[in-house]
Amino acid sequence: xxxxxxxxxxxxxxxxxxxxxxxxxxxxxxxxxxxxxxxxxxxxxxxxxxxxxxxxxxxxxxxxxxxxxxxxxxxxxxxxxxxxxxxxxxxxxxxxxxxxxxxxxxxxxxxxxxxxxxxxxxxxxxxxxxxxxxxxxxxxxxxxxxxxxxxxxxxxxxxxxxxxxxxxxxxxxxxxxxxxxxxxxxxxxxxxxxxxxxxxxxxxxxxxxxxxxxxxxxxxxxxxxxxxxxxxxxxxxxxxxxxxxxxxxxxxxx
Amino acid sequence: xxxxxxxxxxxxxxxxxxxxxxxxxxxxxxxxxxxxxxxxxxxxxxxxxxxxxxxxxxxxxxxxxxxxxxxxxxxxxxxxxxxxxxxxxxxxxxxxxxxxxxxxxxxxxxxxxxxxxxxxxxxxxxxxxxxxxxxxxxxxxxxxxxxxxxxxxxxxxxxxxxxxxxxxxxxxxxxxxxxxxxxxxxxxxxxxxxxxxxxxxxxxxxxxxxxxxxxxxxxxxxxxxxxxxxxxxxxxxxxxxxxxxxxxxxxxxxxxxxxxxxxxxxxxxxxxxxxxxxxxxxxxxxxxxxxxxxxxxxxxxxxxxxxxxxxxxxxxxxxxxxxxxxxxxxxxxxxxxxxxxxxxxxxxxxxxxxxxxxxxxxxxxxxxxxxxxxxxxxxxxxxxxxxxxxxxxxxxxxxxxxxxxxxxxxxxxxxxxxxxxxxxxxxxxxxxxxxxxxxxxxxxxxxxxxxxxxxxxxxxxxxxxxxxxxxxxxxxxxxxxxxxxxxxxxxxxxxxxxxxxxxxxxxxxxxxxxxxxxxxxxxxxxxxxxxxxxxxxxxxxxxxxxxxxxxxxxxxxxxxxxxxxxxxxxxxxxxxxxxxxxxxxxxxxxxxxxxxxxxxxxxxxxxxxxxxxxxxxxxxxxxxxxxxxxxxxxxxxxxxxxxxxxxxxxxxxxxxxxxxxxxxxxx
Numbered sequence: 001x002x003x004x005x006x007x008x009x010x011x012x013x014x015x016x017x018x019x020x021x022x023x024x025x026x027x028x029x030x031x032x033x034x035x036x037x038x039x040x041x042x043x044x045x046x047x048x049x050x051x052x053x054x055x056x057x058x059x060x061x062x063x064x065x066x067x068x069x070x071x072x073x074x075x076x077x078x079x080x081x082x083x084x085x086x087x088x089x090x091x092x093x094x095x096x097x098x099x100x101x102x103x104x105x106x107x108x109x110x111x112x113x114x115x116x117x118x119x120x121x122x123x124x125x126x127x128x129x130x131x132x133x134x135x136x137x138x139x140x141x142x143x144x145x146x147x148x149x150x151x152x153x154x155x156x157x158x159x160x161x162x163x164x165x166x167x168x169x170x171x172x173x174x175x176x177x178x179x180x181x182x183x184x185x186x187x188x189x190x191x192x193x194x195x196x197x198x199x200x201x202x203x204x205x206x207x208x209x210x211x212x213x214x215x216x217x218x219x220x221x222x223x224x225x226x227x228x229x230x231x232x233x234x235x236x237x238x239x240x241x242x243x244x245x246x247x248x249x250x251x252x253x254x
Numbered sequence: 255x256x257x258x259x260x261x262x263x264x265x266x267x268x269x270x271x272x273x274x275x276x277x278x279x280x281x282x283x284x285x286x287x288x289x290x291x292x293x294x295x296x297x298x299x300x301x302x303x304x305x306x307x308x309x310x311x312x313x314x315x316x317x318x319x320x321x322x323x324x325x326x327x328x329x330x331x332x333x334x335x336x337x338x339x340x341x342x343x344x345x346x347x348x349x350x351x352x353x354x355x356x357x358x359x360x361x362x363x364x365x366x367x368x369x370x371x372x373x374x375x376x377x378x379x380x381x382x383x384x385x386x387x388x389x390x391x392x393x394x395x396x397x398x399x400x401x402x403x404x405x406x407x408x409x410x411x412x413x414x415x416x417x418x419x420x421x422x423x424x425x426x427x428x429x430x431x432x433x434x435x436x437x438x439x440x441x442x443x444x445x446x447x448x449x450x451x452x453x454x455x456x457x458x459x460x461x462x463x464x465x466x467x468x469x470x471x472x473x474x475x476x477x478x479x480x481x482x483x484x485x486x487x488x489x490x491x492x493x494x495x496x497x498x499x500x501x502x503x504x505x506x507x508x509x510x511x512x513x514x515x516x517x518x519x520x521x522x523x524x525x526x527x528x529x530x531x532x533x534x535x536x537x538x539x540x541x542x543x544x545x546x547x548x549x550x551x552x553x554x555x556x557x558x559x560x561x562x563x564x565x566x567x568x569x570x571x572x573x574x575x576x577x578x579x580x581x582x583x584x585x586x587x588x589x590x591x592x593x594x595x596x597x598x599x600x601x602x603x604x605x606x607x608x609x610x611x612x613x614x615x616x617x618x619x620x621x622x623x624x625x626x627x628x629x630x631x632x633x634x635x636x637x638x639x640x641x642x643x644x645x646x647x648x649x650x651x652x653x654x655x656x657x658x659x660x661x662x663x664x665x666x667x668x669x670x671x672x673x674x675x676x677x678x679x680x681x682x683x684x685x686x687x688x689x690x691x692x693x694x695x696x697x698x699x700x701x702x703x704x705x706x707x708x709x710x711x712x713x714x715x716x717x718x719x720x721x722x723x724x725x726x727x728x729x730x731x732x733x734x735x736x737x738x739x740x741x742x743x744x745x746x747x748x749x750x751x752x753x754x755x756x757x758x759x760x761x762x763x764x765x766x767x768x769x770x771x772x773x774x775x776x777x778x779x780x781x782x783x784x785x786x787x788x789x790x791x792x793x794x795x796x797x798x799x800x801x802x803x804x805x806x807x808x809x810x811x812x813x814x815x816x817x818x819x820x821x822x823x824x825x826x827x828x829x830x831x832x833x834x835x836x837x838x839x840x841x842x843x844x845x846x847x848x849x850x851x852x853x854x855x856x857x858x859x860x861x862x863x864x865x866x867x868x869x870x871x872x873x874x875x876x877x878x879x880x881x882x883x884x885x886x887x888x889x890x891x892x893x894x895x896x897x898x899x900x901x902x903x904x905x906x907x908x909x910x911x912x913x914x915x916x917x918x919x920x921x
Contacts, residue, residue, distance in 0.1 A: 018832055036528040038667075044533055044783070051781045051836065056828050059835060061321060064494040065534045067663060068419055069325045084666075091666045116465055117833040124442065127322050131434040135427035136386045140306040140732045143377070143384035147341065150395030160388035160413060163420060167324055190386065197386045 006032035007094065010102040011046065013058055016115050023115065025104070035095035039082065040065060040072065042094055043105075059118040067091040067231065070166030073173070074119055075106040080170035080229040088168065088231040108173035112180070112216045123169050125215035126183060132211035133204035134187040136196050155193050162189040164232045171226035171234075177218030182226040184212050185242035186234050192245055202249035209246055258511070258891055258906045261693040262366040267912045268348070271370045274694075275737055279744035286311035289743055290474040290752070292459055294446045294501050296323030298418075298724060299707025300480030301425035302731025308437035310736060312743075315472055316429065317441045317461055319496055319838070324426045327482060327494040328727060331418025332539035332660065333402060334410035335382075335724040337375040342399050346407040348372045353913060355722060358404040358591050359687070359715020360865035360881065361915045362514070364889070364908060366694055367712045374733040375725055379411055381732055385424040389413050402720040403540050404591040404920075410721045415539050415660045421724055425731070444470075445838060446501045447766040449477060449508045449703060452758045456508075456703035460762045462770075464838060467830040469766055471759050473752035475743060476702045478735065479505055480727075483686035483708040485518070487846045487853065488798070489790025491683035492524060492537040498842035499849050502690050502709050510698035511891040511904060513691035513711030515849065516857035519718055519866050520799050521684030522548075522595035525667055526615040535682040536667055538618070538660055540720040543588045545623035545653070546677075548599070550607040550616050552576045557607045567609065567617050567676040578602055578616075586920040593717045593866045593879075594920060596681035600799050601877060603680075610678050619676035624649035681799060685723060687714040687866065688856075691891040691906070695738035696730060699893075702742060706730035711889065716865025770830050773840045778823040782839045785820045789813065789843070789850055797854050802870040806858040810851055810899060817847040848898040855892075855899060862886045883915055 008031045016023030030046050037045075040062050047057035063071040067088040074089045076082035082092045097103065105119065113121040151159075163186070171182035188205050191197025197204070220239060227236045263270040281289065289312050293304040296318040304316040318326060338351040351372035356363055379397070383389065389411050390398040399408040413420040432438040443464040450458040450473070458473035484499035485491035506512045523538045551557045552574045559565035578598055580587045590598075599616045602608065609615050628649025632640040640648075650673050654661065661672045670677070690698050690705035692712055697704050707727035714722065796809035820843070828834040863872040863879035864886070872880045887908045892901040 034529055034531055036669075037531045038533070041531045041533050045531065048781055048783060051825060051827050052779075054827070057836060059833055063320060063325055063496050064327060064330045066330055066492075066536050067666075068330050068416065069320075069327070069494060071320060071325045086662070087666055091663065093666065093669070095669060120833060123321060127324075127430065127433075127440075127442075130324075130427065131430045135431045136384065137431060138381075138384045138428075139309045140302075140381060140428070140736065141377075143380035146339070146379045146383040146389075147396045149383070151391055152395050153391050153393050156388055156391040156395075159386075160390075160420075163388050163413075163423065164416065166419075167322065190388065194386050194388065196384055 006034060007097065007099040007101070009033055009097065012102060012104045014106045015058070015118055018117060019114055033094050035093065037094045038065065038090060039076070039092040039094065040090050059120045061120050062090055065090040068166060070168040073108050073121065073168060073170070075108065075173060077104050080108070080174040081231050085228070086231055086233050108169050110172045110178035110217070112178065113169060113172065123167070125217070126167050126169065126180070128215065129180065129184055129208055129211045130187065133200070133207040134191070136191065137200060149195055151194060159190045159193040162186045162193070162234065162238050165234050166232055168231065170229050170231060172217065174225045174229040175218065176223065176225070177221060179220045179226070180212050180215070180217040181220040181239050181242070182230060182234055182236070184208050185238035188242045188245060189238040192241065201245060202252060205242060205245040205249050206253060258691070258699070258904055259693060260364065260906055261695055262364070263694065267365060267369050270366050271373055278737055279741050281740050281743050281747060283311050285747040287313060289313065289746060290315070292472055292474040292477045293317070293480060294459065294478065295326065295480035295482060295709070296429065297326035297328035297480060297482055297707060298422055298425055298727030299709070299731045300326065300478070301422065301429045302728050303478055303480060303706055303735050304438050305425065305428035305432050306732050306736045307739070308432035314432070314438045315441065315474065316438055317444045317446055319443065319445045319464060321442055323429055323440060323442070324423060326422060327497050328724070329419045329422045330494065331724055332415045332537065333541040334400065334412035334417045334721040335378065335421060336402070336409050336719070336721045337379045337411060337725065338372055338409060339376050339379060341397060342408045344407045346409050350407065351375060351409065354405050355713065355719060356715065356913050357918060358717055358719035360717055360879070360918055361715065361883070361887070361910070362864055362908065363713055363715030365910060365912055370734065371713050371726060371729050374729045377733055378725060378728045382421060382424050385427060387413065387420050387424040389420070400541060401544055401589065403543060403589045403595070404719040412541070415541065415657055418724060421728065425728070446481070446504070447841070448504045448762045450758050450762045451508050451700060452752070452756060455701045457752045458754065458759065460766050462766070465833050467832060467834065469763055471754040471763060473754045475746045475749060475752065476704065476739060478704045478706060479690065479709050480706045480731070481709045483689065484846070484849055485683045485686050487789065487850050488683040488793045489786050490527065490532060490535050490794070492521060492535050495534060498845070500842050500845045502705065503845040503849055505690060505698065505700065505703060507894050509700045509894070510703055511691040511893050512688070512852060513889050513891050514688035514856065515853045515892065516797065516860060516867055517687035517716050517865065518683060519592055519685040519687060520596045520681045521592055522599055522681050523618060523679045524682035524684070525664065526610055526612065526678055526680040536663065537682070537684060538664060538677065538679060540592065542618060542657060542660060543595070545656070546588065546618040546620050547577055547622055548579050548588055548616055548618055549575045549577045550602045550609060554606055557609060560609045561611060561613050563611065567619070576607070583920045590920045591717055591719060596799060597868060599681055615678040615680045617676040618679045620653060620672065621676070624653055624673070627652035683798070685718055687711065687716060687718055691889065695741060696735055697742065704735065704739065706735060716867055769841065770837065773824065773826040773837055774828070774830055776824060776826070778825040780823045780825060782824060782826065782836060782843050785816060785824065786843045786846065788816050789847055792816070793850055793853070797857055800868050800870050801857050803858060806854045809854045813847065813851045813854065814899065820844065820847055851898045852892060852901055855901065856890050859903065860886060860890065881917070
């Protein structure tokens with residue numbers, strides 16, 4: 001409860017009034033920031049300060065604040081979701097910073113993620129990629145008993161790991177090519193590894209990759225930054241698996 | 255006196271739903287295409303309803319305030335989903351799930367709805383597995399189960415500590431499949447501002463595009479509210495920041511009765527408050543109570559030393575620990591229902607035995623579980639002489655595989671390592687059993703207006719059991735509404751497209767625009783959050799884990815004063831023509847300021863203790879909740895009359911035909 005460790009910080013925050021504005025960094029000071037605050041709570045403090053002073057608060061996306069909804073983003077000091085590995089911005093706490101620090105806060109930057117305002121971007125491209133095939137075509141009521149289809153535990157575990165992707169877009173933001181391969185491959189892998197998803201696997205990978213290209217994401221050049229910055233630790237193996245799936249599906253389609 | 259018709263089918267409890275389905279009116283496929291349905295919310299209830307209704311052929315529009323339907327707060331549910339599959343051969347059945355839910359709800363839920371929920375529970379698991387939801391599996395490739403609070407069987411299906419995420423992504427994939435086909439039109443970053451009622455029927459909504467600020471009119475033959483619960487009335491809760499009551503509250507003001515608003519669930523295992531900056535609380539899944547043991551020091555001097563930072567949990571010897579749940583409730587131990595566990599923790603903390611700097615926390619300890627699992631692993635691997643370090647390390651691996659993501663989250667938030675030192679937890683607002691009153695068909699008191707999932711009041715009585723929220727959300731969306739909505743829509747096939755250029759839409763839109771313009775032009779001095787925090791504190795102090803008449807009366811007066819000040823002093827910056835989150839928040843807090851009063855009124859009126867509603871005046875000698883079945887075996891259903899404090903009460907009497915109502919005991 002004490003504020004004795006309170007920090008004074010300088011923030012350089014990207015301000016952009018709308019999609020057409022060119023945008024620029026603005027400087028703000030916040031003081032008495034507790035190390036127990038989350039990064040977003042620190043931004044709450046800034047916004048209370050701005051609103052009270054008659055200024056427009058900084059817009060940023062956030063919702064669950066427990067690292068699972070994937071709504072928060074932010075490029076903090078040049079890193080997606082800030083300095084910690086495997087942590088979303090909402091779970092980043094101020095004990096990762098020290099008194100006197102200057103912190104740069106920017107939105108995800110990618111052609112396929114246009115800025116809506118300040119730090120908020122439009123990630124609708126991700127939804128459209130899922131709509132292109134990230135599902136099993138089963139209607140409600142048509143399912144057989146769940147235990148009719150045993151799945152080897154190893155496959156189920158791998159599918160689960162791929163399925164933990166929260167769709168935040170850190171992989172795209174951190175990639176020098178703004179590639180969405182890690183995101184797309186996680187969904188392709190989850191469903192390709194399970195017998196339920198196997199039926200449509202070939203069409204799925206072709207359609208999803210096609211949609212990914214149409215959205216304007218770049219290509220993958222195997223630098224692996226996406227895996228490093230992914231808050232859920234989604235593995236590059238998924239990209240390898242997707243490439244195999246894609247190649248085999250393309251050959252069969254010809 | 256009651257104007258409520260719950261439309262419970264006649265017949266034996268286990269025949270009601272199948273008989274209903276056999277006789278309910280149907281809409282033929284050609285007619286479905288010309289019928290429009292609006293779904294507000296894209297969580298488990300909303301996504302599953304929108305996808306299922308679109309598959310059937312209806313023309314669906316779905317709205318969510320987040321940037322994608324995949325963000326809805328169902329995603330944060332951790333522990334699991336119940337289903338009466340009896341895969342464990344431990345005596346589970348539809349009847350037992352039904353019975354446990356009624357008992358867990360402290361005999362304040364409607365039997366017929368709960369039985370239906372238990373009946374369809376198994377179908378949900380089948381559906382999710384078919385969608386590719388990666389539930390935890392055993393080595394034989396079949397689905398694994400675990401136990402959960404308030405039950406003595408293992409019926410909970412799970413995907414590590416993120417079951418809600420996997421189920422929501424399953425429903426989101428079903429929804430995406432329909433969006434791709436054009437059968438669902440999705441409206442992201444849109445907020446429902448009002449329901450439009452035409453000739454007594456819900457015929458559409460006014461929505462606001464949160465990016466452009468545009469106010470839109472959408473018409474439909476039926477409107478489904480799947481907008482979640484209202485726990486954020488407390489400001490601090492485990493709900494996501496955007497969770498709000500506005501859709502339900504607007505419906506309430508348009509004639510939908512509000513059921514049992516005071517039934518709030520306080521979850522026992524949350525990370526304690528760390529300071530005034532706190533914006534939300536984080537839940538540590540109830541599944542942690544499977545293996546963790548909850549305790550406080552036996553001696554007050556130890557508790558004080560811990561509070562002052564002079565001692566740590568590990569410094570207290572085994573003999574000096576009070577495992578208070580195991581002591582008070584030997585039959586259920588650490589797995590008592592949430593309301594019981596929360597109150598027991600509060601009782602110890604109020605008595606001075608709490609363990610962090612605020613004294614508002616108890617320990618959740620994994621040392622025994624790590625030891626136990628380590629020994630099992632050593633035996634499995636034939637390491638009879640394994641040293642302690644090896645056992646501990648193997649035990650930690652097992653715990654990590656079961657709860658790793660939760661432990662990581664705890665470490666991230668508190669800076670403490672829960673593998674080495676006991677976690678600190680405290681109860682926090684988590685779920686609201688109350689919600690819009692609905693009949694057996696999930697229809698509110700406004701014809702054509704439905705409420706599904708946490709937004710309705712129906713299945714959990716006065717206390718919800720763990721792993722039942724996911725079950726109810728998906729039951730309502732996948733397996734209930736697709737049938738029950740036909741009964742209403744079968745009479746709408748000749749209606750034709752609902753026009754939006756009518757006086758009812760004009761009036762609703764004008765009211766929305768006036769309110770937006772009021773907020774932006776009110777040059778007050780105080781932020782929206784400052785009012786929300788004050789409201790939250792009043793609610794937590796007077797209408798939280800324990801309530802009494804005097805406190806509730808005081809709370810009502812305080813809330814009215816805060817509300818009055820809000821309308822004079824609130825400051826909302828920015829404009830209504832671009833993205834303006836402060837404006838969105840202002841509207842939500844305005845509605846919370848009215849709901850809060852109704853909750854206190856309901857709590858004041860209910861002169862008994864049941865489930866999550868604990869009136870200090872009504873308790874047994876050993877501090878347990880004392881129900882009053884003779885006078886309060888009913889659903890309080892409140893009608894809006896123009897002032898939340900003057901709502902009119904309608905009672906739906908609860909009739910127990912199947913289950914014998916007894917005093918709940920977990921001893």
